[in-house]
Structure formats: C-alpha cells, structure tokens
Amino acid sequence: MPRLKKLSQQLVSLKKNGKEVIIVASGAISAGSILYNPIRKIYDEYEIKQAAAALGQCLLIESYRNSFAQLGQKVAQLLITRRQLSNNPEALKLSNTINALLSDPCVIPIFNENDPLSQEGARLRENDKLAVILACFCHADLLIILSDVAGFYTEDPKKNPNATLLTTVEQITPQILGRKEYYKPSKGLGGMSAKIDAARIALSSGMPMIIANGNEDELFEKLALGRIGTLFLCSTEQRKYKNALMKQPKGTVIVDDGAKEAILNKGASLLSVGVLDIQGRFVAGDTIVIADHNIAEFARGVAERSSRELLKTVRKIKTGKMEDTTIKTRISVIVVHRNRMALV
Numbered sequence: 001m002p003r004l005k006k007l008s009q010q011l012v013s014l015k016k017n018g019k020e021v022i023i024v025a026s027g028a029i030s031a032g033s034i035l036y037n038p039i040r041k042i043y044d045e046y047e048i049k050q051a052a053a054a055l056g057q058c059l060l061i062e063s064y065r066n067s068f069a070q071l072g073q074k075v076a077q078l079l080i081t082r083r084q085l086s087n088n089p090e091a092l093k094l095s096n097t098i099n100a101l102l103s104d105p106c107v108i109p110i111f112n113e114n115d116p117l118s119q120e121g122a123r124l125r126e127n128d129k130l131a132v133i134l135a136c137f138c139h140a141d142l143l144i145i146l147s148d149v150a151g152f153y154t155e156d157p158k159k160n161p162n163a164t165l166l167t168t169v170e171q172i173t174p175q176i177l178g179r180k181e182y183y184k185p186s187k188g189l190g191g192m193s194a195k196i197d198a199a200r201i202a203l204s205s206g207m208p209m210i211i212a213n214g215n216e217d218e219l220f221e222k223l224a225l226g227r228i229g230t231l232f233l234c235s236t237e238q239r240k241y242k243n244a245l246m247k248q249p250k251g252t253v254i255v256d257d258g259a260k261e262a263i264l265n266k267g268a269s270l271l272s273v274g275v276l277d278i279q280g281r282f283v284a285g286d287t288i289v290i291a292d293h294n295i296a297e298f299a300r301g302v303a304e305r306s307s308r309e310l311l312k313t314v315r316k317i318k319t320g321k322m323e324d325t326t327i328k329t330r331i332s333v334i335v336v337h338r339n340r341m342a343l344v
Helices: 002-016 028-035 045-069 082-086 088-102 127-137 174-179 192-205 219-224 257-266 307-319 325-331
Strands: 074-080 107-113 143-147 209-213 230-232 251-255 275-280 287-291 297-302 334-336 341-343
Touching: 002 045, 002 219, 028 045, 045 074, 045 107, 074 088, 082 088, 082 127, 088 107, 088 127, 107 127, 127 143, 127 192, 143 192, 192 209, 192 230, 192 341, 209 219, 251 257, 257 297, 257 341, 275 307, 297 334
Parallel strands: 074 107, 143 209, 251 287
Antiparallel strands: 209 230, 251 275, 287 297, 297 341
16 A cells, blocks of 8 residues: 555654554554455444454554554554543543653554444544544644645545645635535545535644645645645634533533524524533533534533523523514524533
8 A cells, every 4th residue: 555655654754753652543444344244134334344443453554553563663453432531530541541652752643433332322433523622632732634635625626637735724604615515535424525514623623634645745844834735723702611622511502503604504503592401510621522403413512600590591491472573583592602512
C-alpha cells in the first residue's frame, strides 16, 4: 500500500521532531466486507456491519503494524465507543492510557470505533466524527482529516474541474451545509458530508481542523506552510465549551424539530418553548444531552437552570391556553445558551 507507506514515513518524521501523533484509522467495515460471507442469511444490516468491522479491524491494524514496523515504530490499537468518551471513570482510564502511550517516542496510538460492541443508537457512525471528538478529548492542537481530494470545494471537483477550493472556512453556513452532499463515498460511511459534520463540531468546540489530500508528497511540510488543504478555524469569540462534549451528562432534553433546526442551522440557543420532554435530574451548570424526538443526540451543553425549574416552565407553556406562538416564546427561558453548547 504505497499511500500508507508514504503516510507512515511522514508520521515517523513528525514523531522524531517531538510531535505527539494520534491516528484515527478508517476502513474497517469496508475491509471486512470483502471477507464476510455468512452461511445463513442475516437480515439486520447493522449486525452485518458489526461482523464486517470485527474482521476488518484485524486487517486494518495489521496493515499499520507492518508499515510502521519497517520504520522501527510500534503501534497500539485502541477500540472505543461513545461511552468511553463520556463516562467519567472510563474516560479517566482512557486518558491515562493515551498519556502513557504518548510518553513512548516509539509508539503511535491508532484508534477506531469499536463497532462490534457499539449500540446502533449510540454509534459515532463516521470516523471523521470520532476523530474530532477524540481530538477535543485529548486537547489536541490540530486535527487533520485526510481525504482523496485537496480540501473542501464549492462544487464536486470530480464533476466540475473549475470548482474552487476554499482555503479557509470560519463558519459552517447554510450554503456549505447545502453543498455537503455533493459527493458521497462508494464504500463505508464517510465522504465529504461526514467531514463537514465533523468540521461543524470542530468549529463549535474551538478545535482547528484541516481537510487535505493524503496522497500529497511532503504533506505535513506543505500543511505547515498553508499551501494545501482547507483550514476550518473559528475565532476566539466563536469558541464553545469543548468539555461539554466529554463530561458525563446528567440528563437529556428532548426537543422538537423547530428547535433542532434552529440549533443546527441557525446558531440558536435552546429555548424552553422547543422542549418536548426532560429525562434525568440536573442542576444549573451540569452537562446535558440535547436530543431530537427520536432520542438521537445531536448536541451537548451546559444547563442554564435545573431540571425541576425547567419542568415548571415547560408545563406552563404546554398547559397554558396560549395559541399565540409569540406569547409562548416571550415566556420561554434559555435552557442551554449557544455559547455553552457543542454539536455532536
């Protein structure tokens, strides 16, 4: 694998220059799908992907191990789930393990989501998302996502050779969100759509991120000089509470579609008028999950008020004989302020 060999050489060079390197590998499901051939029919698509990932993870880590071993470098495999990143005792153990591995100049940790053990609703789904959440967890200085394209374009460069490469992006605008589906991967779960979702998390969490072509020669030297790739960089004022992604949540607030749309695409705070239900008990200052009506988490944040106080407000809005939305909004209170929220 010429590409992996080239990447390994450059990463070893970074390590020798004193940089701490963590890899989030991709392709376990795709690799395992080639080998997976069950003797009976499996109707659950998610179970098929879990089984394929179990096979593919072996192939993936073996490829990395062989490539780095030729350069005198060792690799360590860490398979994680969202639980390990959000549960305080497990997160602490994971953090200690990462620190121990990084202290060895001859070891590079390689992460992948533990698909065979992840519950479908709790999956991170794409390794791009795993990479940005892990980067926040490790307080990394920079996240680099390598692709088969030079960065983020105004259009699909494979379809329009005149598409313009965006060198810097400071905000994920509705226009960018509208273009994120412009090309999808032939295999796996990634693609530019997943990378833009990752960039949205990165910007909301204060994590600088670059999308670049992994086939470039002297890749990291060119990145350091700003010659290639798309840099997603938020201003100091835009930085959110990245720790909100990692802290063990005390409760969940379920919101309607209007509130979800406002948070994801309009940069809005969460107001009580958009709350459908509240699960768990929390006080002001606790981290809480923000989920849609399907109980799918899409953001986390720091609660402005307790669950008890919020329940009273929500009941007042729901039970009050107020058909006028303006009046409902007027008595609504902030549940999670946008500046204390991070998309996940």
